[in-house]
Amino acid sequence: MTSTIELIQVSKSFGKKNVLKAINIKVDAGQIFGLIGPSGSGKTTLVKIIVGMDQPSTGQVQVLNTQVPNLKLLQSIGYMAQADALYNDLTGQENLAFFASLYKLSKEVKKERIAYAANLVELTPHLSKKVLNYSGGMKRRLSLAIALIHDPQILILDEPTVGIDPELRKSIWAEIVRLKSEGKTILITTHVMDEAEKCDQLAMVRDGEIISNGSPATLKSHYNINSLEEVFLKAGGEKDENNRIS
């Protein structure tokens, strides 16, 4: 299978603090790949390095066989950051139109994509409101719509469902699965274990290291337990005993 995202021996330090340690990851095309780990384990740093917003201290990142960073790659990546980067004084519609205008879309396609993305996150009735009047959950939904606006080949979503109610979370996941069926590659960070279950492959991150990886079923059978939560706890314990699987 073609690998869409590849990290080779990626390490990152901020000053003396080593937050990523020799990370190797391969994400195949058409997969939902989950990065799971506790707060502060390094997931966002990793994602920023993949998108090209941050540089590794050592190691290499390739996306679609192209060395990151590369401006052209941005056409192929939809990125939803953990902190919403929205224009508060503009309406939802104006935010979507602004971000759509960064890509080479025809007027018609642009209109279509804005309608699709707003509908997906159930913001259509709120598009004429200024973003400063949006709730936290609505802002997350608008950020997700923006990540999808140019129909990217790769979606990188940093905790996309935080602050989103269970019903909408379910419909967002249904859409993520549908996008996968279209052949898109999706990399998602989460610390919600039932979301991790929906991924094809997982990498469990702790203290800047991948302590375990594989499909949810493989991980559970390796540790002979039923829940990913337990896998995570057990893998963390084994890590301390230098007994990792990969």
Ligand SMILES: Nc1ncnc2c1ncn2[C@@H]1O[C@H](COP(=O)(O)OP(=O)(O)OP(=O)(O)O)[C@@H](O)[C@H]1O
């Ligand atoms: N620009 C920075 N300068 C210094 N330290 C940083 C910087 N960015 C991240 N860190 C540190 O790197 C570590 C990993 O942070 P990161 O945000 O990647 O974790 P995370 O797994 O995404 O956590 P969360 O789930 O809370 O977002 C943390 O200890 C954080 O304080």
